[in-house]
Amino acid sequence: MSEVKNEIATYFGRCKCCLSYGYLKNMWTEHQFEGESEVYGEMLVDCFALTWDSSESIDQDQICEQCVNRLRDACDFKKIVLTSQEDFYRQLGDGDDKDTIPKLEDCDEEYLMVYKEADSDTADTADTDTADMDVSVNDASACDEEYEDVEYLEDEVGGDAKEALVATSSTQAQKPKRRRKADTPTDSDDGVKRKWPKRLPKNERFKTYKQYTEENLRQCLEAVRSGEITPNDAARKYNIPKKTICAKMRLEPTEEADSNREKTFRLVREIKAILTYTNATPYKSKSIRYYCAYCSTDGPNFEDPDDLRSHTRTEHIHDRIEKIEYAMRPYWMNEVLKLDIDNLLCTVCCIVINNWNEMFRHLREKHNVHLDQAYTRVIPYVLRSDLQCALCKESFSNYMHLDGHMNAHYNNYVCDDCGVTFLAQNRLKQHVKIHNIGKYPCSMCKKVFSLEKYRRKHEETVHKQMCKFKCLYCPEKFTGEYVRHLHCLEAHKDKVKTITCEQCGKVFTWRQYYMNHMKKKHDNIRNYECDECDKKFFSNYELKDHVLRHIGKKNYECGVCHKKYYSMLALKQHGKQHRKDEKDDN
Structure with missing residues (x-):
């Protein structure tokens, strides 16, 4: 029989069995191996009596090739053991009395x-x-x-409760069955005491x-x-x-696990050394907002970097060194640490450090602090109103562009398809998805998208109207940033910070308005150039409207007089004339 080869795994993600990243296969899809069909999820359930079910998320039901080979060996070994057990007891009973063979359920x-x-x-x-x-x-x-x-028993139950729990468990003759979530007793007005303590909120769950x-x-x-x-x-x-x-005493350490653990241990020690000898501020970020590294993204967010630095240096002055290790857990989600090095100086020598590379040289020559892992896993940023790269001094209009630019300075991970470098593995994982170009039709309309993430975003925002943008000052959520901004102006006007242009004095209530104003009125940055006439524009949207003039295609039609125009702006100007005529008639 000719050997049937396995299909090529094209999904890049995290293996559910060993938690390693790589190219994986779906656990609940039928695969071919040596002429036989295999469903890895069913093999796991049958061999190890696991309670795994098929998940809706593609990220959760993947398995790597190494774990597949181990699973095949385990299933073959289980068959050998069961066959040998049956033969052994059959020989004892001369093969006549089948009841003498003990079964697993009879044990x-x-x-x-x-x-x-x-x-x-x-x-x-x-x-x-x-x-x-x-x-x-x-x-x-x-x-x-x-x-x-x-x-979370250790976090929520006090010493007296623990002793009572041990005494109760030791005197019970029958083991208690696991309660369903709906059947769990809760506190009520009649004073009935709960058997177990309440589960802590998510933002407080891992504090201890x-x-x-x-x-x-x-x-x-x-x-x-x-x-x-x-x-x-x-x-x-x-x-x-x-x-x-x-x-930990029972675990058998592996060479790869020990190597990764040792690198992380050295990184934490080097980060503590940097924070000891400098005034650098660790932080986290989500989109264009900054978060305290010690409070994480469950804590307050900051638009102004000065507020972030003030919060960190006042609220966490005693936790600066000791608690930074807790802020980096779990380590597989925090491969790198972001540091704000604005106005960087040595706290021991009280001298100014001009740039990131000079800090390494100063710590090595003056304080005998040798750094290794920090070169590639501690990422410097200079958080100011005018954002610049801390390594090459290139300017950026917003933080997201700067954060994406930092990948170019670190080759910790490299895309096999296009050679683009990344500073963290999760960034590479997101990037790999853009190479899976195909046709992804919307399930609710006829639109077709080239990437799965575009279709998902379209369905969530257009059809499902999902509210993912939470208000900065209250729990209310909205479908987009602009709608959220309008809500803040209406409900939290006293909390909205204004931005004043230093060149013309114009005041803005939204940073996006301010950035567009600076780009068009003062910086005059036109990065989008027409191939036909060499004319430049501020945005790609304006360039596309301009190209229609060369093609002679008018896509924007007036609903009143059916006159067509090249751009939406021209159509809006035309619409104003209709509204003016209506007022004159009235």
Whole structure:
């Protein structure tokens, strides 16, 4: 039989099994291998008794080639074990009594539950911290069952509640079944007490999550491995949950994981050194707004960089060094750290540092601080009203253009199709999607788009009228930025900041208005040039209207007199004449 090759994987994303990025295959699609059909999701459920279901999101149901090979080996090994077990017991019973062969469902339920919980505990506690409970060996399985039923128990349950929980779990003869979310008891006016504490809001949920440093964890594990201290004592001394310590002790480290973890550990140490010797301000960004690195995007946002710097240097003056490691978690989502280096100076020598490269040289020569990972994973920005690149001094009209430009200075990741460089892997992942050009028709109208993201944006804004733009001052959401701006002017007029042009004194209530005014009235930046007559324009929209004049095509028709025009602007001017005539007639 001729071997049937696997189809080529064209989707770039994150594997659901090993969490690594690469070219993947869908888990619930039928694939061919050596003449047989394979559905990887069904193989996982059958082999490991997982409860995974098919997801609507394409990002969540992908598997890499390496995990596929492991899955095939696991399924083959399971078949060998089951076949050998049947043959063994058949030989004992001479092959006559089939009832003597024990089946999986006939085994002791409690015996299986202990091993099932032990396996899940090893996997779950590797990355998730849980409460530290001192229980006996006989009550371990009952305690684990109670533990899995409560999320964020360590964050929300006090010491007395923990002791009561342990006493309750140890005396129960039957393990409690997991409650459905709808059946969970809630606080009511009649004073009925909840069995479990309320779940914290999203913005407060991880405030006490992993409140220890990587260095403390390493010291703790080294002390436990050497026998100097027990896991219970280490948990109290280093403020690390005992289950986390035990899980880390059981894990077998891999060379790749150790290498990535060591690089991240060195990066955090280098960032702390930079923040110790300079006045640089770490921050995060979303669209054109700035966020405090310590408060994250759940905290306040800032339009003015001065407000961001003032907030960070007053509210987090004591957290500046210690809490920066917490701000970078999880590490796979925070590969790089953005630093505002406006008016950069050395806080020890009290001298001005003129540029980013000079800072590296100064720290190395004057303070013996040698940096390595920071060269490629700490990104400098100079946040001012007139934005310029901190490395090449190129000017930009808005922050999003500057942020995209920084990819050109770092080759941490390179696109295999076009060779464009990126500073973070998530940026490369978004870029790769533009190469998947095809025909994506709208499900509600006849429009066809070249990229999936264009179709999705069209459906959300035009047909579904999804409100994704949240007001800066209240919970209300809107379909676009302009509608949101009008709402702010009407409902929060006293909070809207005005921008005054320094050259002509004109006042603007929206930054987009101010940027367009500067570009057209004062800077006279015309980057769009006509190929026919060499005339230049401010925007691509104006250039397209101009090109229609060369073609002789008039796309804009008046609804009153049916006269046609080359541009929308000309049509609007014509419409004013009709309205004027109507007023004269009245």
